Amino acid sequence: QLQVQESGPGLVKPAETLSLTCTVSGGSISSSSYYWGWIRQPPGRGLEWIGSINYKGSTYYNPSLESRLTISVDTSQNQFSLKLNSMTATDTAVYYCARPRSGYLEFDSWGQGILVTVSS
């Protein structure tokens, strides 16, 4: 059964860059042209889609984050990654990676999430 799992730091300083990795297990990230996704949720708030990438490296970004965001894929490691620069307190959130239902844009497999706090 395919699973995804986030990894990365739980604390980032203001103005620094957040780097998170999502590792795919139980299947190949290249097996289909899914658009793997990153979603975040500030404490006590709703869900915000960050961006998505397929195994060929084609990306879509949230326009509100696009200027600070890079999503990449490493098929050899079965991983995809997120880099968000110029972090501020408003970027404090639980960050999830997720796999969409085959060929579609809703997410049927989510990681457990990682809380990232922006603080000095």
Place this chain on the structure above:
Amino acid sequence: DIQMTQSPSSVSASVGDRVTITCRASQGISSWLAWYQQKPGRAPKLLIYAASRLQSGVPSRFSGSGSGTDFTLTISSLQPEDFATYYCQQATSFPLTFGGGTKVEIK
């Protein structure tokens, strides 16, 4: 971008009640609408896709309907494990967008 508006933002209900949550898209999205359930400290769980298709393993008391801009999620008989927050998501195009959520609380 397609804006998704859910109502109500919260609802108080009792076990056995019928609960209906609505989601409105700012433009037509055909049936490309998903519903998620999220419990505190947990990742969202896909309940319904394509507006009315039940994800595998989801109890039949959950149902979805609608097309175009107006959608509903109905829980026919609320169970203790259904107290959670529910989100809709448009799945027609990027950028993907979610509704603000509806918290189902115990009356």
